[in-house]
Amino acid sequence: MRLVLLGAPGSGKGTQGEKLVAHFGIPKISTGDALRAAVKAQTPLGLTAKAAMDAGDLVANEVVYGIVEERLAQPDAQKGCILDGFPRNLAQAQVLDTMLTRIGKGDIDKALHLHVTDEEIVKRLLDRAQKEGRADDTEAVIRHRIEVYNAETRPLLDYYGKQGKLVKVEGVGGLEEIYQRILGVLK
Numbered sequence: 001m002r003l004v005l006l007g008a009p010g011s012g013k014g015t016q017g018e019k020l021v022a023h024f025g026i027p028k029i030s031t032g033d034a035l036r037a038a039v040k041a042q043t044p045l046g047l048t049a050k051a052a053m054d055a056g057d058l059v060a061n062e063v064v065y066g067i068v069e070e071r072l073a074q075p076d077a078q079k080g081c082i083l084d085g086f087p088r089n090l091a092q093a094q095v096l097d098t099m100l101t102r103i104g105k106g107d108i109d110k111a112l113h114l115h116v117t118d119e120e121i122v123k124r125l126l127d128r129a130q131k132e133g134r135a136d137d138t139e140a141v142i143r144h145r146i147e148v149y150n151a152e153t154r155p156l157l158d159y160y161g162k163q164g165k166l167v168k169v170e171g172v173g174g175l176e177e178i179y180q181r182i183l184g185v186l187k
């Protein structure tokens with residue numbers, strides 16, 4: 001199973017993705033996690049990415065391609081993977097398809113859209129910023145992130161929809177309830 005998780009920041013991709021890791025026995029590849037680790041470790045890649053991340057913008061495509069290609073080549077990703085936060089725009093989706101073809105790993109099987117309204121997203125992200133003491137996660141940055149999602153990432157719904165790969169679930173409700181919805185549409 002090669003699955004792409006689509007949904008705004010705060011839609012629950014990370015949490016639900018973890019549950020799917022256990023269910024399918026394949027790893028989750030999160031470019032956001034990899035970038036945060038690089039920022040923390042102050043690697044050259046992290047230093048390059050930090051400003052864009054702080055501003056709620058996407059980092060340059062070339063920065064994330066290396067992360068994904070390296071991760072896809074690891075032994076544990078040979079049976080499949082769950083992509084969380086990548087692809088984030090059309091160029092990345094096309095490059096992903098090319099990468100998978102090049103390494104002979106077939107195609108993306110499904111793209112799962114976790115749908116949550118913009119207002120609910122703002123509420124969740126403000127709440128998270130407060131709980132985690134992320135003072136730089138201001139409402140302005142949060143709203144900008146949602147704008148970037150709507151402008152750059154939302155077109156991927158069409159990209160995968162046209163290929164007959166898109167499935168959608170409502171991302172509002174209890175964690176377990178949402179998870180069961182997801183298992184239902186992935187069957």
Ligand code: AMP
Pocket residue numbers: 009031032033035052053054056057058059060061064084085086087088092145
């Ligand atoms: P996330 O945890 O997936 O919301 O990612 C956190 C931040 O990392 C994003 O706001 C972007 O700045 C950056 N990022 C993560 N994944 C990508 C990607 N595929 N392309 C560009 N930037 C990304």
